[in-house]
Amino acid sequence: MRKLIIISAFLLAIAFQTAAQRGLNVAKIFDGRYAKLPQAVATYVTGEAVEKYDIRIYRSLSMSCDPKTSAEVEQLVLKDGLKATDKETVFKGGHLRYGSFILPRQNNDNRYIFFVNKDANSGNSRKRITVVYMAGEASPDKIKSLINCEKSK
């Protein structure tokens, strides 16, 4: 009976451990209530439009929101950032102004999260934030050149 319980617990632990690696906290940003807020702009792109950049999926959310919502989103990003293998962060006024996170590979995908809060240390009552998630075969250098390339367009 004891062996039975141990084996079942072991298998369940494997299942949940595996599942936890698959799920990201930023999924709550894109799939949750934040995307439905007024003035929120959410994009979801897969297929040919991004495959040329070796990206399998691109998701973003930009919005102007109250400080409480901004802080919630920031926390979700930082939670995933804890697992990052590579990161660049800039904090201003105690809040994340800019974050770039490279997450561990999963299912042969490199995964990237970017976060910007243009009003991190401003006294503005509205915070303009942008969260971007990308996954695919693209290397970090390719992602950098994509970002720079899109800016120069």
Add this chain to the structure above:
Amino acid sequence: MTDCNSHNNMPDKKRIKLLIDRYFDATASLEEEAELRHAVASCNDAEFDEIRAVLGFMAVKRGKQRKINRRHSMLTASAAAAAVVAVVAFIGLSDIGSGDVHSPGTCYAMVNGSRIDDEAQVLSLMQAGLSDICSEASDANGYIESQFNELCNSINDSKQ
């Protein structure tokens, strides 16, 4: 226990011996085996001590085997159930991008609650998002560079 021939309902010795022979010849039916077991259990004749010992051993062995089989099948069933739960949990808890495995070529945006499917517009919004990232990334690099310069200057100043 009673003597085998003393009670009217007990099988007689002849019958028991016949059953014993059939048992050891492996020709006894299940009913005959049960009859034999009942007969020797209710009979204290020393002549049947040996068969009583064999049947007793077989009963214990059968009982243990049934317990082992029951334990084994419970273990197998539990392991199977746990494996099913593991698979369901693995599939069911989807990650941020798993949905698009079944829907390739998705391209849409939600703006103020309204859906936009025009690819050009969506890509334009995508570019705007990346521009935001780019400008901040450049600033971040600038901060890092200026801090390194400050550090270098401090070190140089301290050497002088």
